[in-house]
Every structure is written in structure tokens, then in C-alpha cells.
Amino acid sequence: MDEEPLIRWDWIGRNWPNIQSLLADHVVMAVLPVVFALLIALPLGLASVRWRWLYQPTVGVMNVVYSLPSLAVFIVLIPVTGLAERATVIVPLTFYALAVLIPAVVDGVASVPAHVRQSAVAMGFRPLRRLVSVELPIAVPVVLAGVRVATVSSISLVSVGALVGRGGLGYLFIDGWQRQFPTPIVVGIVLVVLLAVAADGLLVAAQRVLTPWSRARRAA
Amino acid sequence: MNWLIEFFTDPANWSGSSGIPVRLLEHLEFSAAALLLSVLIAVPLGLWVGHTGKGALFVVVSANAARALPTLGLLVLIVLLMGVGTTLPVLIPLVALAVPPILVNTYEGIRGVEHDLRDAAYGMGLRGGQVLLRVLVPVALPLILLGVRVAAIQVVATATVAAYVGLGGLGRYIIDGLATKDFPSTIGGAVLVALLALAVQLMFTLLGRMVVSPGVRPAVRERLKAG
Numbered sequence: 223m224d225e226e227p228l229i230r231w232d233w234i235g236r237n238w239p240n241i242q243s244l245l246a247d248h249v250v251m252a253v254l255p256v257v258f259a260l261l262i263a264l265p266l267g268l269a270s271v272r273w274r275w276l277y278q279p280t281v282g283v284m285n286v287v288y289s290l291p292s293l294a295v296f297i298v299l300i301p302v303t304g305l306a307e308r309a310t311v312i313v314p315l316t317f318y319a320l321a322v323l324i325p326a327v328v329d330g331v332a333s334v335p336a337h338v339r340q341s342a343v344a345m346g347f348r349p350l351r352r353l354v355s356v357e358l359p360i361a362v363p364v365v366l367a368g369v370r371v372a373t374v375s376s377i378s379l380v381s382v383g384a385l386v387g388r389g390g391l392g393y394l395f396i397d398g399w400q401r402q403f404p405t406p407i408v409v410g411i412v413l414v415v416l417l418a419v420a421a422d423g424l425l426v427a428a429q430r431v432l433t434p435w436s437r438a439r440r441a442a
Numbered sequence: 443m444n445w446l447i448e449f450f451t452d453p454a455n456w457s458g459s460s461g462i463p464v465r466l467l468e469h470l471e472f473s474a475a476a477l478l479l480s481v482l483i484a485v486p487l488g489l490w491v492g493h494t495g496k497g498a499l500f501v502v503v504s505a506n507a508a509r510a511l512p513t514l515g516l517l518v519l520i521v522l523l524m525g526v527g528t529t530l531p532v533l534i535p536l537v538a539l540a541v542p543p544i545l546v547n548t549y550e551g552i553r554g555v556e557h558d559l560r561d562a563a564y565g566m567g568l569r570g571g572q573v574l575l576r577v578l579v580p581v582a583l584p585l586i587l588l589g590v591r592v593a594a595i596q597v598v599a600t601a602t603v604a605a606y607v608g609l610g611g612l613g614r615y616i617i618d619g620l621a622t623k624d625f626p627s628t629i630g631g632a633v634l635v636a637l638l639a640l641a642v643q644l645m646f647t648l649l650g651r652m653v654v655s656p657g658v659r660p661a662v663r664e665r666l667k668a669g
Binding site: 228285286289290291292293294295297298300301371374375377378381382384385386389391392394395396398399402404407408410411414415418419422 | 506507509510511512513514515516518519522523595598599600602603606607613616617620625628629631632633635636639640642643
């Protein structure tokens with residue numbers, strides 16, 4: 223053990239195909255929950271803006287869900303979704319993402335200034351068009367801030383799934399521990415963090431593309 | 443459901459060194475130690491950064507980095523490098539996880555106090571330290587407590603994962619159950635951990651009601667949570 227270096231570079235080269243497939247699996251299991259959650263959070267969030275009484279109960283339930291330890295939820299789902307299945311990881315992570323995204327959508331739409339909304343009404347925008355072409359674009363920065371938090375947490379949480387047999391790069395942690403061999407663990411941690419940083423960077427770039435006016439304003 | 447009944451009605455699960463009371467106590471002991479250490483580190487640091495404005499960038503960056511760190515990997519690596527035996531190697535990743543949410547919320551809480559309020563406190567003749575302790579802290583308390591709550595829930599959850607590297611606590615039921623295909627134990631352990639997390643959440647809600655001054659309660663901005 224004394225002779226064992228923290229990282230053996232040749233191990234990475236030899237196992238690269240395997241690492242790549244774990245990485246791909248990891249990305250799928252981390253990204254799908256955020257996509258699903260966004261698809262659910264948009265209508266649910268908009269409904270909560272329209273009917274205010276919906277908001278408190280929804281957020282209350284989501285806060286409870288958010289406090290449940292991921293490992294516990296993975297385990298409880300095994301009888302339903304199966305051991306070592308992607309769904310066992312994707313379903314709970316979708317709920318965690320929802321807990322972040324619903325408040326983000328509600329805050330985003332609430333961040334539209336009243337005078338902007340009134341101008342849109344005065345210009346003859348009907349509710350649906352006003353929502354799509356005025357309110358949602360203005361809500362983008364706040365919603366995307368939520369998407370960034372949800373994505374980064376999702377990427378790091380997937381690895382816990384390794385304890386129930388499906389954790390993408392998390393498998394490297396289990397592998398390294400069982401063989402008392404640090405290299406896979408270090409590789410796994412570095413790749414998970416890099417993945418999170420890359421995803422975060424992509425979302426920041428997406429925000430720049432989706433909100434060109436914020437750049438124009440800064441340049442002016 | 444049958445598995446749950448089987449687990450909770452088995453008398454062997456209620457006594458001895460692997461009984462629920464002992465495991466629960468182990469879990470609480472660990473989590474409390476990690477949380478206490480984190481509060482002792484993060485709250486003074488957050489107060490200082492929030493009050494002086496120095497090192498704000500470090501706080502924000504550390505919070506983002508912490509969110510990306512995979513707990514299981516960190517835990518396994520540190521225990522592998524430092525050896526099992528003592529509890530210290532397991533406490534390190536738990537503290538590393540719990541510090542950022544407390545630090546960020548303390549910092550954001552102090553920094554978010556309205557300038558008028560701060561100016562008024564100085565205008566009344568309070569010194570820097572007095573302004574911090576008598577005005578800024580009470581106003582920021584809801585956010586600070588929120589940070590501690592988020593941290594506590596994460597610690598309780600991660601202490602479960604720590605059973606994988608040989609720690610006691612409720613995670614043992616889950617990990618041992620998985621290893622021996624004893625699903626009643628696994629599911630029972632998972633339910634216990636979930637209940638514990640909910641109890642922690644509830645405890646902090648009650649604590650908030652008790653210690654937060656009624657005057658600042660409407661200012662609680664749940665949505666500001668950095669967790």
C-alpha cells in the first residue's frame with residue numbers, strides 16, 4: 223500500500239473504453255432527470271403562478287422529497303423499477319430536480335416586471351402569446367439558474383447509484399474501494415467534477431444565446 | 443410492505459449492538475459531531491466574510507465546487523488513504539460537505555441585510571462588532587438556520603453512505619442488506635433513514651420558530667436557499 227501511487231496513469235489508458243461507457247451512462251442518468259423535471263416544472267410552475275394556492279402545497283411536498291436521502295429512495299424504488307436499472311436512479315433524481323426547478327419557474331415568471339406585462343397586454347398580446355414571447359424569455363435567467371443547480375447536483379448524485387448497481391462513474395468508486403486501489407476513485411472524482419463544470423459552462427453559454435438583450439444592454 | 447413488517451417486528455432488530463436504538467444513536471452521534479464541527483468552522487467564517495466583504499469570491503466558488511463533488515467518491519478515497527480504524531477519516535468528507543451550505547447562507551444572510559438597517563445601527567452609536575451581533579445576526583438568522591438545516595440533512599444522508607466504508611449507523615442495514623440480499627433489512631434501513639431526515643427537517647423548523655425574532659420572520663426567504 224505504501225508503494226501504491228495516488229494515480230497510475232497506465233491504468234487509465236488500459237481501461238479507457240470502459241471509462242468512456244461509464245461516462246456515457248453517467249451523462250444519460252444525470253441529464254434525463256433534469257430534462258424530465260423541466261418538462262414537468264414548466265406547466266406546474268405556471269399553474270402555481272396562475273393559482274397561487276397551489277404553490278405552498280407543491281413546494282411543501284417538494285421540500286419533504288428533497289430532504290429524503292438519495293440512497294434511501296433508490297433502495298425503496300428497487301422493487302418497483304428493478305436493481306441496477308437506470309430508472310432506479312432517474313426517477314428519484316427527477317424529483318430532486320423538480321424541488322429546485324418549480325420554485326425557479328415560479329420566481330422566474332414572478333420576475334417579469336408588471337409594466338412589461340401590461341405593455342404586452344396593451345399591445346394586444348393574448349395570454350398564450352404573451353407567455354411564450356414575453357414572459358418566458360424574461361424568466362430565462364432565473365429558470366436557468368435553477369437548471370444549473372439541478373444539473374450539477376444531479377451529476378454528483380448519480381454516483382450514489384453505484385451502491386444499488388447503477389451509478390455511471392460511481393462504479394469506479396466501488397471498484398477502487400473493493401480492490402483498495404485509489405486510481406479509479408481519483409479518476410471518477412475528477413471526471414464527475416469535470417462533467418459538472420462542463421455542463422455548467424454549457425448552460426451559461428445557453429443563457430447567453432437565449433438572452434441576447436442582456437449583452438446588448440451591457441455593451442450600450 | 444411485508445418486508446417492512448418483517449423488519450420492524452423482528453425482535454433481533456430492537457436489541458443488541460446491531461439493534462435499531464444502537465444504530466440510531468451511532469448515526470446521530472456521527473452526524474451531530476460532523477454538523478457541530480461544520481457550524482464552528484462555517485458560521486464564524488461566514489460572519490466575517492459577510493461583514494468585511496473579504497473573500498466573498500472564495501465562498502461562492504467553494505459552494506459551487508462542493509455541489510459538484512461526489513460524496514461517495516470523496517468518502518471512499520479519504521478512508522482508503524487514511525485507513526479505517528478511527529472516525530476522523532469519515533468526519534472529514536462529512537464536514538467538507540456541510541461547511542459550504544452553512545458558509546454561503548451565513549455570508550448571504552449577513553450581506554443581504556438592508557443598508558439602511560446597517561447605517562441606522564451605526565448611527566445609533568454601535569460599533570462594528572455590536573452591529574454584527576445585535577443587528578446583522580438576528581436579521582440573518584433565518585437564512586443561517588436554513589443553511590444549517592440543509593447541511594444537517596446532507597450529513598444525515600451521507601452518514602448513511604458511510605456505512606459502505608465500515609461506519610456504523612443506520613446505513614449498516616442498507617449496505618449489509620444489499621450485500622446479503624436481505625431486502626427486509628435494506629428497505630427497513632432506508633425507511634428509517636428517510637424518517638430521520640424528516641425528523642431533522644421538522645426539528646429545524648421548530649427551532650426556527652423558537653429562536654428567530656418575530657420581527658424578521660416575514661423576511662424569511664425560503665427561495666434564497668443555496669443548498
